[in-house]
Amino acid sequence: VGLSELDIISRYFNQSGLAADPLHHAAVSLGIGDDCAGLRLAAGQELMLSMDVLVEGVHFPASANPADIARRALAVNLSDLAAMGAQPLGFMLGLTLPDAQPYWLEGFSQGLKASATRYGCPLLGGNLTRGPRQIAIQVQGQVPAGMALLRSGARAGDKVFVSGSLGTAGLALQYVLGELPGVQLADQAILHQAFYDPEPRLALGIALRDIASATLDISDGLLGDAAHLARSSGVQVGIDARLLPLDPVMMVYLDAGSVRKLALTAGDDYELLFTVPVDKVHLLEQLALAQQVPLTCIGVCRAGEGVVVEHGDDPEQVGGYDHFRSR
Amino acid sequence: VGLSELDIISRYFNQSGLAADPLHHAAVSLGIGDDCAGLRLAAGQELMLSMDVLVEGVHFPASANPADIARRALAVNLSDLAAMGAQPLGFMLGLTLPDAQPYWLEGFSQGLKASATRYGCPLLGGNLTRGPRQIAIQVQGQVPAGMALLRSGARAGDKVFVSGSLGTAGLALQYVLGELPGVQLADQAILHQAFYDPEPRLALGIALRDIASATLDISDGLLGDAAHLARSSGVQVGIDARLLPLDPVMMVYLDAGSVRKLALTAGDDYELLFTVPVDKVHLLEQLALAQQVPLTCIGVCRAGEGVVVEHGDDPEQVGGYDHFRSR
Numbered sequence: 001v002g003l004s005e006l007d008i009i010s011r012y013f014n015q016s017g018l019a020a021d022p023l024h025h026a027a028v029s030l031g032i033g034d035d036c037a038g039l040r041l042a043a044g045q046e047l048m049l050s051m052d053v054l055v056e057g058v059h060f061p062a063s064a065n066p067a068d069i070a071r072r073a074l075a076v077n078l079s080d081l082a083a084m085g086a087q088p089l090g091f092m093l094g095l096t097l098p099d100a101q102p103y104w105l106e107g108f109s110q111g112l113k114a115s116a117t118r119y120g121c122p123l124l125g126g127n128l129t130r131g132p133r134q135i136a137i138q139v140q141g142q143v144p145a146g147m148a149l150l151r152s153g154a155r156a157g158d159k160v161f162v163s164g165s166l167g168t169a170g171l172a173l174q175y176v177l178g179e180l181p182g183v184q185l186a187d188q189a190i191l192h193q194a195f196y197d198p199e200p201r202l203a204l205g206i207a208l209r210d211i212a213s214a215t216l217d218i219s220d221g222l223l224g225d226a227a228h229l230a231r232s233s234g235v236q237v238g239i240d241a242r243l244l245p246l247d248p249v250m251m252v253y254l255d256a257g258s259v260r261k262l263a264l265t266a267g268d269d270y271e272l273l274f275t276v277p278v279d280k281v282h283l284l285e286q287l288a289l290a291q292q293v294p295l296t297c298i299g300v301c302r303a304g305e306g307v308v309v310e311h312g313d314d315p316e317q318v319g320g321y322d323h324f325r326s327r
Numbered sequence: 328v329g330l331s332e333l334d335i336i337s338r339y340f341n342q343s344g345l346a347a348d349p350l351h352h353a354a355v356s357l358g359i360g361d362d363c364a365g366l367r368l369a370a371g372q373e374l375m376l377s378m379d380v381l382v383e384g385v386h387f388p389a390s391a392n393p394a395d396i397a398r399r400a401l402a403v404n405l406s407d408l409a410a411m412g413a414q415p416l417g418f419m420l421g422l423t424l425p426d427a428q429p430y431w432l433e434g435f436s437q438g439l440k441a442s443a444t445r446y447g448c449p450l451l452g453g454n455l456t457r458g459p460r461q462i463a464i465q466v467q468g469q470v471p472a473g474m475a476l477l478r479s480g481a482r483a484g485d486k487v488f489v490s491g492s493l494g495t496a497g498l499a500l501q502y503v504l505g506e507l508p509g510v511q512l513a514d515q516a517i518l519h520q521a522f523y524d525p526e527p528r529l530a531l532g533i534a535l536r537d538i539a540s541a542t543l544d545i546s547d548g549l550l551g552d553a554a555h556l557a558r559s560s561g562v563q564v565g566i567d568a569r570l571l572p573l574d575p576v577m578m579v580y581l582d583a584g585s586v587r588k589l590a591l592t593a594g595d596d597y598e599l600l601f602t603v604p605v606d607k608v609h610l611l612e613q614l615a616l617a618q619q620v621p622l623t624c625i626g627v628c629r630a631g632e633g634v635v636v637e638h639g640d641d642p643e644q645v646g647g648y649d650h651f652r653s654r
Contacts, residue, residue, distance in 0.1 A: 029373055029472070030375075030475065030477075033478070033559070034411070034475075034477055034478050034479075034543070034559075035377060035407040035408075035410035035411055035478070035542075035543050035544060036375040036376055036377045036407050036408065036410070036411045036413065036468070036475070037375070037376045037377070038373050038374065038375055038376070038411075038475060039373070039374040039376065040373050040374070040472060041368065041374070043370065046356055046365050046366070046367050047365065047366040047367070047368070047374065048363040048364070048365055049363055049364045049365070049366065049419060049451060049452065049467070050362060050363045050364070050419075050452065051419040051420075051421050051452065051453050051454050051463070051465060052421070052454050053421040053422075053423055053454050053456055053461075053463060055423055055456055055457070055458030055459070056458075057458070058456060058457055058458050059456075080362040080363050081362075081363065083362035083363070084361070084362055084363045084365075086363065092376060092377075092378040092465055093378075094378050094379070094380040094421070094463040094465075095380075096380055096382055096461060124376060125376065125377065125378065126378050127378050127379050127380050127463075129380055129382055129385060129386075130382070130385055131382030131383075131384070131385050131459070131461065132382070132458070132459035132461070134380075134423060134458060134459070134461055134463075136378070136380060136421040136454075136461075136463035136465075138378060138419055138421075138463075138465040140376070141363070145356070145367060148357065148361075148363070148365060150357075150361055151360070151361050151362070152361075215362075216361070216362050217362060232360070232361075
């Protein structure tokens with residue numbers, strides 16, 4: 001009560017250690033406080049831009065912890081930079097709130113600060129307004145010109161890989177929404193983290209610049225995103241359902257068919273899906289070891305189009321989350 | 328009904344002539360369709376970034392024409408680029424909609440296209456999701472490195488100028504909200520345009536790079552924004568209320584005191600407020616003629632702090648729109 005817009009911006013965003021400081025961030029020429037923020041890229045660098053909006057009641061429950069919401073909001077944007085092989089430079093925040101609760105603002109800004117610091121992606125500026133709670137985040141990153149990992153470079157014969165494991169975030173969403181009763185205490189933490197702290201695979205994306213022929217992050221579900229890759233590259237993506245990397249925690253709560261379905265269609269994993277020419281596949285083993293990230297071959301690209309799932313339960317599987325049509 | 332998220336993005340945004348095309352936009356290296364958009368700046372250019380969110384029921388009425396909303400949403404962002412002396416490169420759109428009405432989407436995308444084409448600022452990418460209607464726009468622009476118009480450069484003795492006229496958008500807001508009865512037909516169009524088509528002063532901003540010592544756009548109201556300038560520059564801004572440029576349309580509907588109050592506090596004009604060293608003031612006359620834009624001297628900077636309004640009605644005037652505290 002009584003906090004003004006300027007008070008909020010100053011206390012929770014400008015002076016919270018979250019804001020970009022031109023003295024400490026080489027690319028930032030102008031931080032918060034003018035009509036625009038400013039960036040200066042080093043010669044030969046290309047700017048990468050992405051934006052994602054999180055809506056209360058759609059992407060997170062109204063009861064969610066504000067620090068959790070903040071970390072997730074930044075992570076899903078950073079995942080788009082990872083999918084291009086880009087290094088983060090900073091982000092802009094469009095925050096709409098129904099009221100100015102210090103508890104919420106404090107938690108939210110601390111959560112943002114934790115992720116911004118961890119990933120070297122400070123706040124450059126933005127906008128605070130009153131309305132139904134939504135968080136619009138827009139990230140900037142850089143990649144050497146011409147080195148960005150596109151969706152369009154896969155060729156017939158390339159192997160198809162994913163990082164991490166698949167489907168856990170889909171199960172975690174059920175848990176977060178209160179639709180998965182009886183979760184054991186130890187698993188609650190795993191599922192909470194799977195939903196609110198997806199790991200943006202930034203280091204992996206950078207390492208894949210010289211290895212992958214096509215890359216994207218799994219935000220629409222494996223089948224939906226594999227279809228994007230197939231269409232952009234002009235290939236058919238064949239996926240062997242038996243090879244899908246699954247987190248053991250899923251087996252405790254779901255039967256095998258439901259687990260595979262989540263792994264194929266759940267939209268919140270934010271792992272990288274990428275293709276690698278056969279003569280570079282040997283580079284991945286060392287990369288997986290060096291970065292301590294599982295990299296699993298789940299299929300192969302062929303001449304043709306679309307996505308074919310082999311050894312799956314249901315040949316009619318179609319994938320992806322659609323905000324405007326029910327599955 | 329039945330339109331999928333991908334259908335909507337494809338029909339109304341990718342293929343509507345709105346989307347950036349690397350073949351036609353020199354700075355765009357990667358348009359819509361991958362995890363990120365890409366920009367490559369020419370050597371010696373600095374990137375300028377700004378973001379504004381418009382919320383239904385706060386920034387526009389639910390009944391507003393979608394093309395009007397779109398033009399206004401882009402214009403208020405472009406105004407921030409104008410205030411830095413930057414040239415637009417492109418924008419990202421975070422669109423949240425309660426439903427997928429073809430009428431609304433068609434109008435909205437056509438309105439966006441009109442402004443994007445007019446100002447050379449194509450759509451680079453973004454995000455479509457379901458939820459309470461909000462429009463988050465984030466613009467990119469460029470300015471030669473070190474030439475951006477900051478808020479902090481005003482010095483004692485500099486003259487204070489505004490472009491266009493002040494307060495009309497504040498009156499227009501009352502009209503748009505249905506709170507100003509009895510508006511004559513000819514004036515309805517003027518007020519409609521004042522609210523939905525604020526003119527981003529892009530050409531003026533670029534011309535002011537070599538002339539102005541400090542610049543911002545009037546989005547919080549003249550007094551509020553003059554206070555920002557005073558604080559950033561470490562000067563006192565003296566405003567002579569008799570010099571405020573007022574649109575004659577206001578006199579028809581309001582008494583003189585109300586007109587001056589709107590001119591001092593209304594937050595929607597998006598004119599430029601700028602300061603000019605005395606030895607450069609003579610350059611403004613030719614600029615005003617060349618660009619056909621009124622430039623009015625409304626005061627002077629002095630040693631001191633804050634904003635002082637002379638010859639006004641109310642020495643207690645405080646300015647600016649605050650989303651979290653009533654005026």
